[in-house]
Amino acid sequence: xxxxxxxxxxxxLPLDYYANIDADVHCASSEQEKTIKVALCGAPINKVYxxxxxxxxxxxxxxxxxxxxxxxxxxxxxxxxxxxxxxLKQSHYVRSIFDFISDNILxxxxxxxxxxxxxKPHHKIKHLELDSLPLSNIKIxxxxxxxxxxxxxxxxxxxxxxxVTWDFVYNDRKVLFYLFDIERYVxxxxxxxDVRVAxxxxxxxxxxxxxxLTIKSCDGYxxxxxxxxxxxxxxxDNKNCERILALIREKQK
Numbered sequence: 001x002x003x004x005x006x007x008x009x010x011x012x013l014p015l016d017y018y019a020n021i022d023a024d025v026h027c028a029s030s031e032q033e034k035t036i037k038v039a040l041c042g043a044p045i046n047k048v049y050x051x052x053x054x055x056x057x058x059x060x061x062x063x064x065x066x067x068x069x070x071x072x073x074x075x076x077x078x079x080x081x082x083x084x085x086x087x088l089k090q091s092h093y094v095r096s097i098f099d100f101i102s103d104n105i106l107x108x109x110x111x112x113x114x115x116x117x118x119x120k121p122h123h124k125i126k127h128l129e130l131d132s133l134p135l136s137n138i139k140i141x142x143x144x145x146x147x148x149x150x151x152x153x154x155x156x157x158x159x160x161x162x163x164v165t166w167d168f169v170y171n172d173r174k175v176l177f178y179l180f181d182i183e184r185y186v187x188x189x190x191x192x193x194d195v196r197v198a199x200x201x202x203x204x205x206x207x208x209x210x211x212x213l214t215i216k217s218c219d220g221y222x223x224x225x226x227x228x229x230x231x232x233x234x235x236x237d238n239k240n241c242e243r244i245l246a247l248i249r250e251k252q253k
Contacts, residue, residue, distance in 0.1 A: 012190030018043035052240030
């Protein structure tokens with residue numbers, strides 16, 4: 001049974017990705033994700049079942065609490081692989097991240113409102129001395145930190161194209177999309193779902209816009225990504241493990 005490391009909804013995968021995975025069952029969350037796995041990733045249609053994912057059973061439904069923790073989780077770019085340390089430090093990718101987390105207005109807002117922003121840098125830029133920035137309420141997570149609890153307990157997610165998005169969408173936590181290189185990403189990596197298509201999805205292009213959107217979100221004025229939840233989740237009932245176990249038992253008969 002393949003319960004997936006991630007979730008197929010944003011970043012494109014190779015056309016034969018699931019054809020190369022030896023499994024009798026590939027789990028999916030909805031008809032839309034099943035279609036992606038079958039038509040665009042090579043999964044056999046008779047082996048994809050809409051069960052939901054076990055890890056979502058650990059996510060509390062309907063938090064509705066005051067925002068105290070933000071998780072900032074940008075993903076990697078394949079075109080950065082060939083850059084040396086100096087080129088990487090001056091890249092649009094790194095500058096876009098630095099401009100956001102070093103913003104004085106952002107940090108002052110976080111301090112005044114008792115909010116902590118947790119930033120998880122990709123391991124390939126951990127050497128860029130992020131800890132040297134004068135940040136009081138912005139914490140840099142270490143490579144060895146277990147992200148599971150942070151993902152489950154954070155109130156807001158800031159990301160670009162990470163599949164962590166779906167852990168937040170699952171229980172209506174806010175997701176802010178920082179799309180500073182969207183055109184290049186779509187051209188070179190590709191997306192199954194372009195978050196720019198729906199007006200209700202919170203997205204921006206610059207660090208200044210992201211600071212403004214973060215403050216707006218924490219103050220309760222930015223909406224939730226309900227359209228994404230409706231499109232990609234058939235079940236949001238914390239019974240995903242039950243469905244998978246029932247499927248396994250059925251196949252063992």
